[in-house]
Amino acid sequence: MSSTATKDHAELAAIFNRDEPRVDWHDETLWWVRAKRDIAAHKLPEWELLRETASQIKNNVLSNLSTYLEQFEANAIKNGVTVHWAADAEEHNQIVHKLLSERGINRMVKSKSMLTEECHLNEFLAQRGFDVIDSDLGERIVQLAGEPPSHIVLPCIHKKKEEIGDIFHEHLGSAKGESDPKILTETARQHLREVFLTRRAALTGVNFAIAETGEFVICTNEGNADMGAHLAEIHIASMGMEKIIPERKHLGVFLRLLTRSATGQPITTYSSHFAKPQDGKEIHIVIVDNGRSIQLGREDFRNSLKCIRCGACMNTCPVYRKSGGHSYHTAVAGPIGSILAPNLDMKKYADLPFASTLCGSCSNVCPVKIDIHDQLYKWRQVIVKAGYTPTAKTIAMKGMAFTLASPTLYRAAGKMGRLTFKYAPFAVNNGANPWYKHREMPKAPEQSFGEWYAKRKEQKK
Amino acid sequence: MKVALFVPCYVDQFYPKAAIATLELLEKLGCEVHYPKNQTCCGQPMANSGYEHLTGGCNNLFIDNFSGYDYVVCPSGSCTLHIKEHLHAHDNEDMATEIRKRVFELTEFLVDILRVDILEASFPYRVGLHNSCHGLRGLRISQMSELVAPAFSKPAQLLNLVKGLELVPLSRNDDCCGFGGTFCVVEEAVSSKMGKDRVDDHLEHGAQYITSADLSCLMHLEGILRRQNSDVKVIHVAEILNNSIQ
Numbered sequence: 001m002s003s004t005a006t007k008d009h010a011e012l013a014a015i016f017n018r019d020e021p022r023v024d025w026h027d028e029t030l031w032w033v034r035a036k037r038d039i040a041a042h043k044l045p046e047w048e049l050l051r052e053t054a055s056q057i058k059n060n061v062l063s064n065l066s067t068y069l070e071q072f073e074a075n076a077i078k079n080g081v082t083v084h085w086a087a088d089a090e091e092h093n094q095i096v097h098k099l100l101s102e103r104g105i106n107r108m109v110k111s112k113s114m115l116t117e118e119c120h121l122n123e124f125l126a127q128r129g130f131d132v133i134d135s136d137l138g139e140r141i142v143q144l145a146g147e148p149p150s151h152i153v154l155p156c157i158h159k160k161k162e163e164i165g166d167i168f169h170e171h172l173g174s175a176k177g178e179s180d181p182k183i184l185t186e187t188a189r190q191h192l193r194e195v196f197l198t199r200r201a202a203l204t205g206v207n208f209a210i211a212e213t214g215e216f217v218i219c220t221n222e223g224n225a226d227m228g229a230h231l232a233e234i235h236i237a238s239m240g241m242e243k244i245i246p247e248r249k250h251l252g253v254f255l256r257l258l259t260r261s262a263t264g265q266p267i268t269t270y271s272s273h274f275a276k277p278q279d280g281k282e283i284h285i286v287i288v289d290n291g292r293s294i295q296l297g298r299e300d301f302r303n304s305l306k307c308i309r310c311g312a313c314m315n316t317c318p319v320y321r322k323s324g325g326h327s328y329h330t331a332v333a334g335p336i337g338s339i340l341a342p343n344l345d346m347k348k349y350a351d352l353p354f355a356s357t358l359c360g361s362c363s364n365v366c367p368v369k370i371d372i373h374d375q376l377y378k379w380r381q382v383i384v385k386a387g388y389t390p391t392a393k394t395i396a397m398k399g400m401a402f403t404l405a406s407p408t409l410y411r412a413a414g415k416m417g418r419l420t421f422k423y424a425p426f427a428v429n430n431g432a433n434p435w436y437k438h439r440e441m442p443k444a445p446e447q448s449f450g451e452w453y454a455k456r457k458e459q460k461k
Numbered sequence: 462m463k464v465a466l467f468v469p470c471y472v473d474q475f476y477p478k479a480a481i482a483t484l485e486l487l488e489k490l491g492c493e494v495h496y497p498k499n500q501t502c503c504g505q506p507m508a509n510s511g512y513e514h515l516t517g518g519c520n521n522l523f524i525d526n527f528s529g530y531d532y533v534v535c536p537s538g539s540c541t542l543h544i545k546e547h548l549h550a551h552d553n554e555d556m557a558t559e560i561r562k563r564v565f566e567l568t569e570f571l572v573d574i575l576r577v578d579i580l581e582a583s584f585p586y587r588v589g590l591h592n593s594c595h596g597l598r599g600l601r602i603s604q605m606s607e608l609v610a611p612a613f614s615k616p617a618q619l620l621n622l623v624k625g626l627e628l629v630p631l632s633r634n635d636d637c638c639g640f641g642g643t644f645c646v647v648e649e650a651v652s653s654k655m656g657k658d659r660v661d662d663h664l665e666h667g668a669q670y671i672t673s674a675d676l677s678c679l680m681h682l683e684g685i686l687r688r689q690n691s692d693v694k695v696i697h698v699a700e701i702l703n704n705s706i707q
Contacts, residue, residue, distance in 0.1 A: 014650035023654060031633070032508075038606065047609035143556040316607065318637045355648060357641030357655075358509065360598035364607035377509065384511030390630050395510045402472065404507075405518025407499040413475045439651035439684030442475040449468050449477035453496050 003329040007253035008351035013323035028322040029157060034315040036264025037365065044256070045063025047416040054253050055369035058306035061244050062296060068244045069287065075214025079276045081283045089119035091289045096121060096203065096236055096329030097128060103234065105201045111218070111225035112136040113205030114152050115238050115288060117331040117342075121203075132203075133195050138190055144171045153262045153311035154331055158324055192224070206285070207308070208254060212247040215275035216285065219258060219268040226272050234282045237274065241287050242305040252325040254308060254460055257367035261302060295343045300378045304339045306368040313362035313372055319355055330350060335362035339375040342383065350388035354380035413448065418444040463491040465527050467535040467544075467564070469676070470502040476676050479697035483567055484537045486703040490575055492649040495527035513547065520548055524556050532574065533564040536699050538596025538675045541566040567699055568674050569602045572615040573664050578622070584701045585625030589668030590617055591682065592635045592658065593675030602674060616698050617673050629666040630699060636662075642683035644705040646672070656685045664693060672697050 007015075017023055041047045073083045086092035092115075100108060108125070110116065110132050122132050122143070134143045138155035149155030156164070165179035174187045179349065180231060204225045208217040216237060218225045229235040245251065259265040275382050277283040296302050314334030316321045325333035330341040330349060335356065343351035353376045363374040383389065404407045420427050421444035429436050448453075466486055468480040487494045503523065504516030523544065527533050534539045550557045564664045571577045592614075596602045603614035620626055639645065639655025646652075660682055663671050671686075671693065673679050679695040686693055 010650070013648060017654055019651040020526045020654070027658070041609050044609070046512060292601065317657050319648070319651055322651050322658075323648075354511075354644070355651075357594065357637050357639060357644050357652075359594035359637035359641075361594075361607055361635075361637070362606075364598060364605055379507070379514050380511035385514070389511060393510070394512075397507050397510060397515060401504075401507050401512065401515035402501040404504070405522055407501055407522070410470070410501040414470070417475060434649035435684065436685065437649055438688060439656070439681070440687035441685065442680055445475065445477050447477065449480035450496075450498060452477055454498070454642045 004118050007329070008228055009323065009327050009329070009355040010351065012327035012329065013319075013355070014322045016327055017322070022322065023322055025160070026158060026324060027318075030315045030321045033154070033263060034312075034365075036274070037315065038264075040260040040264040040266065050253060050257055051367055052255055053370050054155060054308075054367055055306065056248050057253065057304070058368050059228055061246065062242070062302060062305055064070055065241065065244065070090045070310070071211040071243060072209055072214055073287075075211070075216070076285060079214045079216065081275075081277065082283055084284060084286045086286050086288045086290070088290045091120050092119045092238065092286055093124040094285050095306060097125065097130075099195055099200055099234065099236060100125075100130060103200070107131045107133075107199055108201040108203055109133050109135050109199040110196050110203040110234070111205065111220060111228055112139055112155075113203065113238050113333060114149075115205060115240050115290075116203065118290065119288070121238075124150050133192075133199075135192055135195065135222075135228055137185065137224075140188060140192070141167060144168075148326070148331065150308050151311060151314055152334075158326065168311075175181065183404075187226070192227075195424060196227045199228065199231070200233045201236065202232035202234070203236045203238060204229055206237050206243050207258070207283075208245050208251060209239055209243045210246075210248050210251065210442040211244055213275065215248075216243075217273050219255070219271050219273055221265075221269045222377060223270045229274065230278075232281075234355065235274070235277070236286065237283065237285045239285060241289055241292050241309075243297060256311050258308055261312040261365065261367040264310075285365060291344045295340070298343070300382075301339060301343065301375055303370055304336070304343075304372075304375060307336055308368060308371050310367055312365040312367065316365045317356075318359065319357065319362075323355070328355070333378070335372045336370070338448070339372060339379060342379050343404075346383060346386055347388050350383045353377075353383060411448075414448055418448070462492050463531045464494050465530040465533045466494050466496045467500065467503075467527065467533050467540070468496070469535065469537045469540040469659060471680070472537060472676050475680065476697065477481045479536055479696075479699055482697065482699040482703040483534070486567075486699055487534065487702070489581075490571070490577065492575075495530065500526045500560055502588065503538060504544045504547070505600075506642055508543065508547055515552075516547070519555070520550050522546060524550050524560060526573055527564075528556050529562050530563065532619065532687050533560060534570045535564065536567045536674070536679065536697060538566045538593045538600050539677055541653055541686070542595040542599035565598060566600055566602060566674060568596075568615045568619055569600060569667065571619055571702075580622040580702060580704055582622070582704050583624040583626075584670075584704050586669045587627045587629050587667050588620065588701070589629050589631060589666060589671045590614070590620065591638060591663070591671055591673040591675075591678055593673055593678045594635075594637050596674045603635075616672075619702055620672070620698065623704070626701065627664070629668045631666055633662055633664050637656050637680050638678045640677050641682055642643035642677075645681060652681075653685065656681050660685050660689075660691075664691070668693060670701075672701055 141156040169172040338352035505518035639652040
């Protein structure tokens with residue numbers, strides 16, 4: 001992550017695009033997932049009603065968040081669970097650190113949690129001498145490669161199976177050149193089995209937290225969250241405070257939408273409910289704010305908190321498909337990441353709302369109907385007003401606005417432009433013009449429509 | 462029916478043929494077409510770059526030019542959408558609201574208002590229809606593939622009235638071309654790759670022409686086709702619909 005922190009999305013995407021066959025492979029892989037999503041969605045005639053219902057349930061949650069959170073906490077405590085509150089990433093990491101230290105534990109197994117990526121928990125614990133092993137296969141692969149996930153559902157979607165074979169050969173001792181997914185998966189399984197059996201602590205994410213019952217639900221395809229949590233003495237569940245749903249009956253709406261949107265499966269292989277700790281064991285829930293309250297207070301952006309982290313907006317986004325998740329230099333990439341990240345650090349992520357053509361596909365695949373592309377447009381306005389755009393761009397825009405507000409200036413500039421194109425094409429057809437790198441400039445016609453129309457009017461008289 | 466023709470700035474300067482075809486087509490269909498001569502731009506280039514606060518001058522000028530007509534018709538989905546969503550005026554909000562209601566993209570105007578079901582047009586070629594995102598998902602002139610809803614396409618409905626025209630199927634019906642306004646220069650690498658992939662889809666399916674209700678997309682695709690020295694041409698949907706029987 002550190003090597004990419006100083007480059008913006010456009011620069012990182014340009015690097016990604018140096019290898020065109022790889023871009024094609026990445027694009028087609030994700031489009032295939034999008035196509036699977038379409039097939040799954042079209043099998044449900046009530047799909048649009050489901051999306052609308054999910055959206056309204058989440059709107060209700062966001063409007064009554066404090067009430068539901070307190071209800072959830074009270075019911076979880078009744079169940080024998082310990083609840084912690086973390087204002088930010090630092091506090092979350094400190095809480096986890098303390099829970100482990102107090103029990104003399106220095107090794108932990110962790111299933112998928114984008115929240116812990118957002119909080120940089122692995123680095124925090126590693127710096128303090130703790131060993132954390134990610135048990136989701138994709139996450140384990142990127143962890144061994146020393147990279148962050150490039151996608152929230154498919155963390156190593158940017159890696160080809162041959163590259164994974166090399167990583168496993170180096171770290172897990174598989175045969176050199178082995179790239180059969182079945183054999184590689186078996187290698188990972190044997191490796192993780194030992195981890196599951198020996199770790200006293202397991203950390204998981206939370207997909208849904210039910211206020212009515214105090215239970216929480218974790219969705220995985222590999223059963224790795226269950227393996228970790230059931231075998232460990234202490235189960236720590238890290239949860240973003242927006243993960244609440246009011247009642248158990250609402251779960252059906254979200255479980256039907258989540259995996260269909262994510263991968264085109266009808267449901268995740270494991271949708272596991274956790275309510276009470278087993279005898280002699282502990283469950284701790286850490287409810288994390290980390291900027292969510294601020295986002296909730298931004299009227300234009302609050303409904304980004306409806307997100308259920310399905311990743312459908314990434315798979316459909318042509319910019320994501322052709323630039324790769326790492327180009328977004330943030331834990332949650334793609335369209336949804338681009339509306340969440342500026343809330344956390346507007347200066348650092350000022351480029352992300354501009355990494356979009358505003359094509360609107362994201363908003364329309366979103367299972368909870370977040371108006372993602374409208375929020376990208378609105379973030380652009382906020383970022384410009386906050387002064388996080390290059391001065392040259394602001395000067396150019398002011399000049400353009402001034403010219404276009406005056407018919408006389410507009411006509412003069414248009415004529416100048418066309419004459420330049422015609423008689424001095426070298427002024428625009430050169431390396432300083434980014435358009436010209438891969439595209440020809442439009443041909444300049446003899447006259448504008450306005451000029452043609454004026455002549456026609458003259459002739460008609 | 463008094464119709465004002467709204468010709469986007471880049472169409473005025475670079476693609477006058479599309480505007481001429483739009484004007485002639487509307488006149489053929491019996492509209493009294495006016496071209497308010499002091500029009501310039503809808504303001505979208507500034508707004509999409511984050512400078513909507515600088516578009517007041519464009520908005521006022523637009524209202525001065527386009528007040529008092531039954532309809533405002535534009536051969537561009539993107540510019541139409543911008544007016545529909547963002548035309549406001551501090552001192553003249555009533556008029557802005559009125560124009561937002563009366564502005565139509567050409568193909569939706571032909572289908573929904575004029576209810577065109579016969580066209581004296583001929584275009585004996587294999588044509589790929591590029592769905593512009595703002596026309597598709599913004600104005601909903603066609604059904605998008607993301608939704609579970611009945612399929613329709615106003616541009617295709619009209620193109621199917623044209624003699625000899627064969628619409629070619631595409632692998633990806635509504636993937637974005639990557640133009641995106643200033644995106645095309647700020648994100649040059651991704652933008653041109655997106656355009657290239659869209660062009661390839663049309664070429665693989667044997668299109669001789671690529672058409673669209675939006676010239677900004679076509680300008681982008683044309684830039685790529687010409688760089689490749691391709692024989693395939695872009696043409697605005699109005700030019701096809703206005704093409705007389707040969």
